Amino acid sequence: MNKPNPVNIREAHLAAFHGKLNMVKCAEHCGLTLREFKMTFREFLKYNEPQFSVLLMDTQLELSL
Numbered sequence: 001m002n003k004p005n006p007v008n009i010r011e012a013h014l015a016a017f018h019g020k021l022n023m024v025k026c027a028e029h030c031g032l033t034l035r036e037f038k039m040t041f042r043e044f045l046k047y048n049e050p051q052f053s054v055l056l057m058d059t060q061l062e063l064s065l
Contacts, residue, residue: 003031013026023041
């Protein structure tokens with residue numbers, strides 16, 4: 001089991017944020033329990049906005065019938 005350090009935790013947060021690893025694997029990667037990881041990930045989400053744009057809302061499609 002890895003020792004928790006800021007680099008491993010940041011990597012795990014980014015992996016969970018982008019859907020590359022599940023929560024259990026992320027917790028193992030950074031050396032935290034699942035509960036601890038979920039608590040730190042919630043804080044991560046507070047301060048990091050989503051990094052995607054919804055294309056259908058930005059541009060409307062008009063269909064002529």
